[in-house]
Amino acid sequence: MNPYAAGVFLGLVLTASYAVLGAGLGASGGLARLAAALSHLAAPARTQASAYFGAWAPHYLSYYLVFMLLGILVGGFLSAAAAGRLQPGLERGPGCPAAKRAFLALTGGVLVGFASRLAQGCTSGQALSGGALLLTGSLIFMAALFAAGFAVARFFRGQWYA
Amino acid sequence: MLSTFYGTDRLDSPAAWAAAFVLGVLFGVALERAGFGSSRRLAAVFYLDDLAVIKVMFTALVTALLGLVILTGSGLLPPDQLFYLPTVYGAHLLGGLILGAGFAMGGWCPGTAAVGLASGKLDALLFLAGGIAGCILYNELFPWLQPLAVWGEAGVDFLYPHLGLSQGAAAFYVSLLAVLAFWGCEILEHRRGVGGRLLSGRFLPTFSLALLAAAAVAYLVAPVDMAPVSAAGPSREAELLARIEAGADHLEPEDLADRLLAREPGLVVADVRSEAEYQAFHIRGALHAPLPQVHEILAPYKNKGRIVLYSGGMTHAAQARDSLARQGFRNVYLLSEGLAGFRERVLKPVSLRDEPLDPEKAARINAWRAFFLAAPAAVGPEPAEMPQPLPGLIETEWLAQHLGKPWLKIIDLRSQPEYNTGHIPGAVYLNYDSLRGVVGGVSSMLLPAELLAGHFSLLGITPRDLVVLVPGERMHDATLVGMAAERLGHRRYAIVQGGMAKWLKEKRPLTTALPAAAPPSYYPVNPGADDFTVEAHTVLEASRTGRPLILDVRPVEYFRGEKSEEARAGHIPGAKNRPFSEDVAAGPEGIFFKPAAELAAAYARLLLDKEAPVIVHCRTGHQASQTFFVLKRLLGYRNVKYYDAGWSEWASRPELPVAAAGK
Structure with a gap:
């Protein structure tokens, strides 16, 4: 799909989210709730008493962004299935060992999960949704995100390029 | 006019969840159609091989920006229906x-990884698992990270007022920048030979013009006012400003006191100061809602009843109020002049007020004081941890086991040089004489409760604390400080049997380090606590009638008049002598109260039963404080009075009778 057309579509979905929910789109918020629920399964008392997750106890998953995350999974699946893009596997460049790619994906995830809590959102919830309102913090976040991405990308080049 | 789930406070309803799910499906489709179900394609942006991420993201941003400006500017969507993420400079910079870095490393961000997972990508699954671990890590580290999470808090903050732009103008310039960036992306891709097909053909010029036309519409529709407040949500900010102007957002201290006294339903008082300050003193019934968590803690009371915020002064409370107002709280009030004003205007005792007070106002003040200064019952350490009974005696062993407890306030009564050579860790030095002064022309009187409360406040003592008194060579130094506690109604005090000498003998921990200065507390004055101090006329009456028993605790030679440092020698007619020194045993092992059974037998000869009234005195009230402690606190006599002024006053007043020698 033409990226600009996809962008307009995404922008309209974001506008609709603001008009209906009063809040923007988000993915990491749902992930954090899931993390809290899993933490609760492992250590209920500890999680309930914790300063960050504890505020969401006991109904960690009763949150609109959890349902949005579920929607993203469903929408992504339907769209990929319709386009014939359901390709199970570990995506990596030629010559990149699977273990290396798996390690980088996992470690990158840890950094992103952590940072999304610190910044109260990720690419969608903070950069895009807040940026569309021209909120200072969201725009700083977006600038920092791309700056750091470009700065460190060279170290991870090997997972994509031979 | 549209109303949103957030604006109507229904974001936690199943209907909102259903809407969020549908929006999520559309979001997922949009990301998948953009090609973001592939980590390789996402990561390519960082190697300038495929700039789709930038194109899609900025197109979406500009589309939503223009859409929102048009919706709000046209009045269709009131700005107060929207949630604005507050800006936290430090956290947003560092988080970004x-x-x-994590994005470039893992090849995903959370939303795209969800789409990747739905497309069957194993690396997306790993990335999301890592993301969950990252969230849990954040939660575990949160107690240490919290200062970072609020570092550079600026509340809801829009970029354009900083640039001197109106919202409409900013939207237009951002759109123009985006169009230029799109052309830049295409040219770059074309040069690198990785794309840029859209450079030829009519699409890009048409799209650019359409975007700029929409931006022009947005510019025309947006409010002209360039003040940041109008963009932050005109109705709320205007409402807030109007309320501030009208003073309708303030509550006077007297007004708050009356409402609390009347237990006004729905009234919530919140203290936004630090934990230590709150623990030291807070308005009775106030919640603790420190700034970083003020939204969460007050969320249950949003737009229900009345929330009154206070801090030490006004600044922090006003900050919290503004932040809450932006989150849609419309029921937040400030306490005028903060806690300082509350102390001055509500808690200050009638006796210390300069202005003339009619009896009605005086009664009102006394009612407030009785209500707000009532000793908190259910606070402080677990009763099990407190030694029993209190006031009472404790052993060095107990003290050693409880060193470092935040509720333990140890007072070392030795001289300053002795204290400096080594003291119990955490102990402060106090000269008992600083609690005495000239009162009513008589020297060495225990200070009035207001001044004693001031001393206790400076020592950081709160009514919940256990004050541990460690005597040096003289037990009555400790009991004199005990009298100060008694005058304040502070029952949580204990004297260490054996004193410092025993502690040293047992080679228990010592330090020369000064304890960290405790933050001054606010020790409340309990006006009714001192019901034991009596004056000369009461003692004269007792002297005439023989009841209560007057117990002179000075050394026997002073009682007999053989020795004297006063104008007149002798004792009060009818008084009995029981030298204070008889109640303690001093030696190289330390200073000890004699065993309770021995003391009980000795006093049983003087006093018939535990109800028998008795007045204790000495020359200045120093030695008598020890007998007072023995009788009242160790032996359980219930009617013990304290003639503080003692012989130094009695001897100087020729009209008072004196019995001399022999008797």
């Missing part, structure tokens, strides 16, 4: 840097 870490997230960007």
